[in-house]
Amino acid sequence: MSHRPYNVLFLCTGNSARSILAEAALNHMPGSRGKFVGFSAGSQPKGAPNPYAIELLERSGIPTDGLRSKSWDEFARADAPALDFIFTVCDQAAGEQCPYWPGKPMTAHWGMPDPAAVTGSPEEIRKAFSETLATLRRRISIFASLPFAALDQMATQQRLRDIGQA
Secondary structure (H helix, E strand, O other): OOOOOEEEEEEEOOOOOHHHHHHHHHHHOOOOOOOEEEEEEEOOOOOOOOHHHHHHHHHOOOOOOOOOOOEHHHHOOOOOOOOOEEEEOOHHHHHOOOOOOOOOOEEEEOOOOOHHHOOOOHHHHHHHHHHHHHHHHHHHHHHHOOOHHHOOHHHHHHHHHHHHHO
């Protein structure tokens, strides 16, 4: 591969559940090593990943080392990784004024319900987190299988948006 790995940022408001799950899922996905590097951030980070998210990732055999809730401001700095793709995974982040992203990365909204907002028994909450991770894994798998080298930027942008609607 002649291109450096693609840097992918998953954004959400709190950066504690959906975006954390997406970052970990992309970085753990078979075949993604060397092709993608996943990151996550939030506009109003909670300060720590949701314990149910960490529990689910560990139960799923997905490493959690280094996962932390952080501000999207970290990725707008001059010394931040050059971003190629940015996906908003919650409705609030899609409508917020995002920072300027150097390099004009491709963006798409992949909104989904917040599992951290689910109330009920621990089993019901775990089920919501599991469903969120399953949806994210499907979307990330489709994204990762796109033939980037063969697609022009406009076609790739539309396909990324379509994934969020699936």
